[in-house]
Amino acid sequence: xxxxxSRKRNREGTSIFRAATTASRxxxxxxxxxxxxxxxxxxxxxxxGNALSSVASxxxxxxxxxxxxxxxxxxxxxxxxxxxDGEHGYEALNLPEKTDPDEIRTAVEPVADCETLVTVGIGxxxxxxxxxxxxxxxxxDGTETVFLDNVDPAWVSRRLEGLTLSxxxxxxxxxxxxxxxxxxxxxxxxxxxxxAGVDWTERTIVTTGESGPLRELxxxxxxxxxxxxxxxxxRYAALSAVGLVAAAVCDLDIEAILEGxxxxxxxxxxxxxxxxxxAYGATAYALDGRGAAVNAMMPYAESLExxxxxFAQLWAESLGKDDLGQTPVRALGVTDQHxxxxxxxxxxxxxxVTFVTPQAHEDRPIPDTDVDSLAYLGDGTLGELLEAEFxxxxxxxxxxxxxxxxxxxxxxxxxxxxxxxxxxxxxxVLAGELYGVNTFEQPAVEWAKNATRGLxxxxxxxxxxxxxxxxxxxxxx
Ligand SMILES: O=P(O)(O)OC[C@H]1O[C@H](O)[C@H](O)[C@@H](O)[C@@H]1O
Numbered sequence: 504x505x506x507x508x509s510r511k512r513n514r515e516g517t518s519i520f521r522a523a524t525t526a527s528r529x530x531x532x533x534x535x536x537x538x539x540x541x542x543x544x545x546x547x548x549x550x551x552g553n554a555l556s557s558v559a560s561x562x563x564x565x566x567x568x569x570x571x572x573x574x575x576x577x578x579x580x581x582x583x584x585x586x587x588d589g590e591h592g593y594e595a596l597n598l599p600e601k602t603d604p605d606e607i608r609t610a611v612e613p614v615a616d617c618e619t620l621v622t623v624g625i626g627x628x629x630x631x632x633x634x635x636x637x638x639x640x641x642x643x644d645g646t647e648t649v650f651l652d653n654v655d656p657a658w659v660s661r662r663l664e665g666l667t668l669s670x671x672x673x674x675x676x677x678x679x680x681x682x683x684x685x686x687x688x689x690x691x692x693x694x695x696x697x698x699a700g701v702d703w704t705e706r707t708i709v710t711t712g713e714s715g716p717l718r719e720l721x722x723x724x725x726x727x728x729x730x731x732x733x734x735x736x737x738r739y740a741a742l743s744a745v746g747l748v749a750a751a752v753c754d755l756d757i758e759a760i761l762e763g764x765x766x767x768x769x770x771x772x773x774x775x776x777x778x779x780x781x782a783y784g785a786t787a788y789a790l791d792g793r794g795a796a797v798n799a800m801m802p803y804a805e806s807l808e809x810x811x812x813x814f815a816q817l818w819a820e821s822l823g824k825d826d827l828g829q830t831p832v833r834a835l836g837v838t839d840q841h842x843x844x845x846x847x848x849x850x851x852x853x854x855x856v857t858f859v860t861p862q863a864h865e866d867r868p869i870p871d872t873d874v875d876s877l878a879y880l881g882d883g884t885l886g887e888l889l890e891a892e893f894x895x896x897x898x899x900x901x902x903x904x905x906x907x908x909x910x911x912x913x914x915x916x917x918x919x920x921x922x923x924x925x926x927x928x929x930x931x932v933l934a935g936e937l938y939g940v941n942t943f944e945q946p947a948v949e950w951a952k953n954a955t956r957g958l959x960x961x962x963x964x965x966x967x968x969x970x971x972x973x974x975x976x977x978x979x980x
Contacts, residue, residue: 592943594734614672627737631746680715763921784930
C-alpha cells in the first residue's frame with residue numbers, strides 16, 4: 504500500500520530535506536540564502552537563492568533584484584490595468600473568476616460516462632487540457648484520454664485503433680475554428696464513427712470561438728458547445744473550457760483548480776519579493792539578459808511531464824519575438840538526471856534550470872534485499888530516493904555555479920495545479936512586459952500556418968512561395 508510521504512521527514516522524523524540542502528550549501532562552498540516567500544493563501548513558493556550572483560554565473564545580485572523590482576512595479580500596474588479593461592491577453596488572468604464550472608459540467612453531461620475521451624486540438628487547444636488530465640490522473644474516474652494533437656497518419660491511426668467508439672466521446676477544441684490539423688483530425692475521427700455505425704453527433708462536444716467553421720458546424724448539428732472566452736489566446740486558456748472540458752469528463756475537481764488559480768491571482772502584487780509568480784518571471788528575464796538563454800523546465804514528478812510541454816509553448820510563443828526570448832527545454836526529474844544533467848552542469852553557462860517539486864506525494868517502500876551493497880535502498884522508499892535525487896541535482900548545479908530556481912508545490916492536487924498554471928501564466932505575462940514584447944501574438948507561427956494553407960490550395964498565401972525558394976545542398980550516395 505502506498506504511504507504518504509513528505510519531503511520534510513524521513514522515517515525517523517529527521518529532516519532529510521534540510522540535511523540535503525545543508526549538504527548542498529556546503530558543497531557549493533557558500534551561504535546560499537533562500538528567498539522563499541510563504542504566502543498564507545497560496546502554496547506555490549519560489550526559491551531563487553540559487554540564481555543569485557553569489558551562487559551562480561550568470562546570476563543576479565541583490566542590488567540587481569532591487570532594480571528589477573522597480574520595473575516589476577510598473578509592469579504590475581500595466582497588467583492590472585489590462586485585466587481591469589479586459590484587454591486581449593491580459594483578460595486570461597481573469598479566468599479564475601470568470602470561468603463557470605457549472606456551465607462546463609452541464610455541457611459535458613451527455614458524454615460524462617464515456618470510457619474514452621478523444622480530444623482533438625493542437626497547441627494551446629490541447630496542451631492545457633492534457634497537462635491537467637495527466638497531472639491529476641490519479642484523482643480522476645479512470646476515463647481513458649487520447650489527445651490528437653498531431654497529424655502523423657500512422658500515429659493517428661494507432662491512437663484510434665481498438666477504441667470502442669460507442670463508448671468514446673469527442674472533444675473538439677479550436678479557438679479560431681480554422682486550424683487545419685484540428686479540422687482534418689476531426690474529419691478523420693468523424694469518419695471512423697460513421698464507419699462503425701456510431702452517431703458522432705450524439706458524442707461530440709465543441710469548444711470554439713463565437714464564429715468560424717467549427718462554430719457553424721456545432722450549430723448545424725446542434726452539438727453541445729462552449730465558448731473560448733474573448734481576449735484569451737489559446738496558450739492562456741487552460742483555465743477556461745479549453746482546458747477544463749476534458750478534466751470535467753474525467754470527473755476531476757475543476758472547481759478546486761479554479762480556486763487554486765484564484766488564490767494565486769490574489770498573490771499578484773507590485774513587488775517580486777512579495778509574489779512568487781513575479782519572482783520567477785523576473786528572475787528568468789534577468790538571467791536571460793545575463794546569458795541564460797535557455798530555460799530547462801524540470802519537474803520532479805512524472806505526472807508533470809506534460810506541464811513542461813505546456814510551459815514550453817507558453818514561454819516560447821509568448822516571448823520569442825523581436826530577436827528576444829528564452830528558449831524553453833523540456834526535462835524530467837529524475838529521468839533526465841541520467842542524460843541531460845551532464846550538459847546542464849558541465850556545458851556552457853547559458854541555462855537556467857527550473858525545478859518543480861511537490862513537497863508531499865504518494866510513496867512506496869523499497870523492499871529489503873540481502874545484497875549488502877544495496878542495503879541502503881531497502882531502508883527507504885521510492886519517494887525518499889526521488890527527494891534525495893532532487894536535492895543532489897540541485898546541489899550539483901549550484902556547486903558548479905549553474906543557476907537554478909525551485910518552484911515548490913505542497914502536493915500535486917487540483918488546487919495546487921490551478922495555482923501553478925496561473926502562476927506560470929502571470930510569470931510569463933510579467934516577463935513579456937519586462938522584455939517589452941507583444942506577449943499575446945504569435946506572428947511567426949501564423950506565417951507557417953499561412954504557408955501550409957497556401958501549399959494545400961487553401962488560398963493565395965505569399966508565404967508558400969518561400970517553400971519553392973529553398974536553398975539545397977544535398978549530399979547523396
Ligand atoms: O485554437 P486554435 O485556433 O485551433 O489554435 C491552435 C494553436 O494554433 C496556433 O499554432 C497558435 O500559434 C497556437 O497558439 C494555438 O494554440
